Amino acid sequence: MTSRPRLLVVDDNRELADNLVELFEERGFSVEVVPSAAAALEVARARGYELAFVDVNLPDSSGHELVPAMRAACPGGEVLLMTGHASIDSAIAAVRVGAFHYVVKPFNVEELVATVEHALMQVELRAEREALAQQLAASERRYRDVVDSTGVLVFALDRDARAVIANRRACDTVGASAEELASCDFFARCIGAEARALARKRVDAARDAKGAIEFEAVLLGRNGPRSVRWHVTSAASGARSSDAVVYLTGVDVTERLELERRAAESEALAHMGTLAAGLAHEIRNPLNAAGLQLHLLGRGVDRLQDEGERGPLKARVEIVASELKRLEHLLGDFLELARPRPIARASVDMHALLDRVLALHEPSAQSRGITVQRALRPALARGDTERLEQVFHNLVVNAIEASSEGGTVTVLLELETGSQPAVLASVQDRGRGIPAATLARVYEPFFTTKPAGTGLGLTIVRQIVQRHGGAVLIDSIEGQGTRVSIRLPLYFAPPAG
Numbered sequence: 001m002t003s004r005p006r007l008l009v010v011d012d013n014r015e016l017a018d019n020l021v022e023l024f025e026e027r028g029f030s031v032e033v034v035p036s037a038a039a040a041l042e043v044a045r046a047r048g049y050e051l052a053f054v055d056v057n058l059p060d061s062s063g064h065e066l067v068p069a070m071r072a073a074c075p076g077g078e079v080l081l082m083t084g085h086a087s088i089d090s091a092i093a094a095v096r097v098g099a100f101h102y103v104v105k106p107f108n109v110e111e112l113v114a115t116v117e118h119a120l121m122q123v124e125l126r127a128e129r130e131a132l133a134q135q136l137a138a139s140e141r142r143y144r145d146v147v148d149s150t151g152v153l154v155f156a157l158d159r160d161a162r163a164v165i166a167n168r169r170a171c172d173t174v175g176a177s178a179e180e181l182a183s184c185d186f187f188a189r190c191i192g193a194e195a196r197a198l199a200r201k202r203v204d205a206a207r208d209a210k211g212a213i214e215f216e217a218v219l220l221g222r223n224g225p226r227s228v229r230w231h232v233t234s235a236a237s238g239a240r241s242s243d244a245v246v247y248l249t250g251v252d253v254t255e256r257l258e259l260e261r262r263a264a265e266s267e268a269l270a271h272m273g274t275l276a277a278g279l280a281h282e283i284r285n286p287l288n289a290a291g292l293q294l295h296l297l298g299r300g301v302d303r304l305q306d307e308g309e310r311g312p313l314k315a316r317v318e319i320v321a322s323e324l325k326r327l328e329h330l331l332g333d334f335l336e337l338a339r340p341r342p343i344a345r346a347s348v349d350m351h352a353l354l355d356r357v358l359a360l361h362e363p364s365a366q367s368r369g370i371t372v373q374r375a376l377r378p379a380l381a382r383g384d385t386e387r388l389e390q391v392f393h394n395l396v397v398n399a400i401e402a403s404s405e406g407g408t409v410t411v412l413l414e415l416e417t418g419s420q421p422a423v424l425a426s427v428q429d430r431g432r433g434i435p436a437a438t439l440a441r442v443y444e445p446f447f448t449t450k451p452a453g454t455g456l457g458l459t460i461v462r463q464i465v466q467r468h469g470g471a472v473l474i475d476s477i478e479g480q481g482t483r484v485s486i487r488l489p490l491y492f493a494p495p496a497g
């Protein structure tokens with residue numbers, strides 16, 4: 001004890017009190033005397049004490065009654081009861097009410113001093129124990145905080161595989177309270193059925209071998225299964241059945257695996273893309289040759305004298321020609337995606353371009369009972385004619401495919417004035433429309449809802465338009481129709497000279 005130990009004498013016998021003062025001040029104590037129980041409690045609460053001498057007979061209370069109140073007021077101090085006569089009964093009574101000891105008047109000085117020293121030691125030990133307990137609690141809190149704040153899942157299992165410890169992340173991921181986890185079988189509650197038996201075996205093995213083991217097993221998370229990589233270590237196993245015998249730490253690798261899977265997929269796609277692009281390129285030449293031969297064949301058919309023979313043959317030639325065209329466009333889309341070439345920044349007469357695209361598709365629209373309407377104003381966009389043709393080709397085909405007999409496809413072209421002038425072209429149909437869930441995916445490569453679709457059309461449209469510095473906007477109402485609007489930069493003639 002660093003400062004002088006405080007001694008409180010509670011006695012209305014002034015003479016005896018003075019003796020105690022003299023005796024203990026000499027021994028380095030600071031001694032205070034009070035004559036009553038009420039005054040004693042006041043001091044106990046206000047300043048405390050290391051040791052209190054309490055007389056059994058006080059004017060306002062009995063010493064026995066006072067002891068518990070003193071202990072409550074100053075839990076760190078000890079109380080010695082002073083009694084006029086010694087008996088087993090009074091000794092027992094003193095200890096029962098919480099006094100450290102009792103002393104008998106008149107005092108034997110040596111004995112009294114020995115008792116006091118003993119009591120002080122007790123006080124010191126208690127203070128030390130208290131400090132240690134606080135340190136322990138603080139350290140426990142720190143560890144708990146670390147365990148709780150980590151992103152790793154932490155479980156400690158007892159002999160019956162109940163999770164006697166589960167950190168916050170573990171509870172959150174599983175969606176259970178620590179109490180719930182402490183009362184049920186960890187494997188049954190937390191591990192996916194397929195991996196359960198194996199996980200149990202691994203954990204038991206780690207426990208019995210007093211070693212460490214790693215494995216992967218699905219954790220039954222509150223929002224669905226999580227892929228978790230587990231590390232198991234055996235605990236220095238405790239004696240009680242509720243002691244942890246094995247620790248499990250788990251790292252949630254669900255996202256990482258998903259990323260790896262996607263990376264592998266896109267790598268595969270990229271390889272396939274290169275391969276297919278090469279192939280597509282190779283197909284182009286024979287396709288061109290076939291187109292040329294077909295053209296010559298058509299001319300030959302035209303020269304036929306026999307009307308009855310010429311008509312059907314010509315129809316066949318036209319079917320093959322349109323199929324070849326389709327194939328050519330598909331190849332164009334594919335090559336564009338697989339290895340985009342640089343975009344030209346020339347003047348593109350959008351009016352003429354849309355006329356060409358519509359002329360190409362009007363016959364097939366008409367044959368399906370679909371009306372094509374146009375409201376086109378002159379407009380020059382800055383860009384790549386071939387690519388932009390591809391864009392509107394795809395949009396018009398989609399619009400026709402979405403329409404049923406009696407439908408209308410409307411193509412608009414206008415100039416947008418204002419702070420950022422642009423060319424605005426839109427293709428609108430009154431067809432089946434796009435459900436919201438589908439709308440979110442239409443730009444995905446290979447996403448299609450059509451039995452013979454490629455799912456490349458809108459992917460290409462967006463890629464080309466974005467590479468022009470433009471934007472695509474789709475408005476669609478399921479069952480009512482779709483409007484795809486394309487904004488493109490205006491062409492400004494370069495300054496002369």
Ligand SMILES: Nc1ncnc2c1ncn2[C@@H]1O[C@H](COP(=O)(O)OP(=O)(O)O)[C@@H](O)[C@H]1O
Nearest residue numbers: 398402433442448449453454455456457458482
């Ligand atoms: N005008 C439209 N009306 C309704 N659905 C459309 C329209 N345009 C595109 N879609 C939807 O978007 C999907 C993707 O279109 P696209 O990329 O052109 O590929 P594809 O036409 O080969 O299916 C289509 O399968 C269809 O579900």
Ligand SMILES: [Mg+2]
Nearest residue numbers: 394398457458
């Ligand atoms: Mg399409």
